[in-house]
Amino acid sequence: MAPTTDSDSSTAEPLIRFRAARKEFASGAVAVEGLDLDVLPHELLALVGPSGCGKSTTLRMVNRLVEPSSGQVLLEGEDVMSVDAVALRRRIGYVIQHVGLFPHRTVTQNVTTVPRLLGWDKRRAAARVEELLDLVGLDPATYGRRYPHELSGGERQRVGVARALAVDPPVLLMDEPFGAVDPEGRRRLQVEFRRIQQTLGTTVMLVTHDIDEAVSLADRVVVLSRGGVVEQVADPVTLLARPANAFVEQFIGTGRETRLLGFGRVERRDLEAVDGGFGLVKDGAAAGSVALGASLDDALAALSGAGPAGVTVVDDGGAVVGRLTADGLLAALRRVTSPS
Template sequence: MPTENSNRAHIRFDEVGKEYPDGTVAVAGLDLDVAQHELLTLVGPSGSGKSTLLRMVNRLVEPTSGRVLVDGDDVAGVDEVRLRRGMGYVIQHVGLFPHRTVAENVATVPRLLRWDRRRTRDRVAELLSLVHLDPELHGPRYPHELSGGQRQRVGVARALATHPAIMLMDEPFGAVDPEGRRSLQTEFRRIHDDLGTTVLLVTHDIDEAVLLGDRVAVFSQGGNLEQLATPATLLSRPANAFVEGFIGEARAIKLLAVTELDRRHVEPAEAGGGPGAADGNGNERPTVRLGSSLEACFSVLAGASAGEVTVLDDGGAAVGRLTPASLHAALRGAVTANGS
């Protein structure tokens, strides 16, 4: 099993199945590897076994067949309490203790592990800052004094308290309004990139799945794995009619969000077309950076009065321009590159 501060965990579902006494099959003989540091999103309709699969990792649900292995060890042979204390677990409605302050909630597991006060206090402050909450301002508050998005941030901070190598997240942003949800998604992706924790994240929202996941696992009714792929491959080359139907008709639009702007998409700029240059109406021409999503580029381009934007590199130097034609070519290239 992974040790504290390792942030390294490989998960294997070895022909795992779960059948309930009434004959209902929640998971059907799943064979799946989750790599160290991977953020794997599990998506599918209700009844497709996503949450059941998640809970088998921390033994809230026991499989009826197969094994769940973490770094080669069968979790069935690990003490349940020790297993769960070594994993972060975030659910939709957070489950914060209402009678405890934010700081006390984040400190729950460190106190159970008998960390000393200074170490606990420092870790709480570090984590609240990580999720963009002010330790001095928000630490003394109670959950009812926070917004829904702030409570979810506290839930993430609490789950990260003891440097878990594995994070299990079940519809973690589902109870937050759309604007707050997108902000939380962006923040969590940043946190994951910084920490490298192995994450299993359950969602019913295909947009969230492709936005956050390194890979996406699509399940159908009865816990059948229909496709496992990168977001770009999933969107451009769905494996079958079920996956295509679940993704929906706007596959190309979704692909904008997971494709980055690179130099191949950039047209040469005319003289004087660098940062701060004006368009034909005397307005400063908007800019985008290499590495931005095509979705973000489309948003900026749609508001550009000259019908083009200046593209900058990481150092802020102009490398060319983006036009509707080159954006369309970039999207077509993304589809072609992934086999559609």
């Protein structure tokens, strides 16, 4: 089946553009056959696909850690091969799984490496470290003087992100950045990272083999098959609701509907009136309650413990605004899967 592109209709000029970009290694292995892909300004684009499909190679062609054999990679309209590689890499943040902090340098020294190379004076660099450590949730007074071996995996990863953001690069490349962090810390880091990315407006290409990470973080997800072949480019809901072909469907795996629940919210239109009108629950059958605006997976969890009368729904002030039943939940889910 032909690749499907469901772009979010942005008309912005791409910040990164792959044009028939191909990589054949000296061994003869063709990692990427000829990729056409646009990355839009300020978006978080996730690359997913099975092991060996060419995700890392694609990413590394942007900062020239891998040089395309043919075709082009353009950054802000400029062929990366025509830019000095060192200067190019200073414009592009790069975060990898084992973050590669310098072991004999403190957190502060690690974060200020590139600013110092760029000739920033000490005071400006120090101010930037404070700002960045705050941003990634590490207290500068506590962590600035520590060495990498005195940090947890998650803390090291945060320092890696701070270091990559030090000179406020327009582009951040991330290769399995949260891979080495335990599941709970990972979720927290993901959420915080997304907030930081949206605050700064950084354009991010994120490589992950974890479809859940991709759909929960990205604006658009690119599913690749072997040879860097684009099987689908879509926003997460479209990807989950309408996989372009059997490959994508199989890659996403089971539980698509459950994942979609996370994208929907309980709205007033899904509710039934409670007996005796709004504001007071007279119908004692409705057990438990859920907040208006709660995600549909939270609503499902509440509903699973309730009878057919469903659960009461309360607003911010705690007033009962209606009752959610399985029918209401289904209606809300349909809205997610088939947006009007």
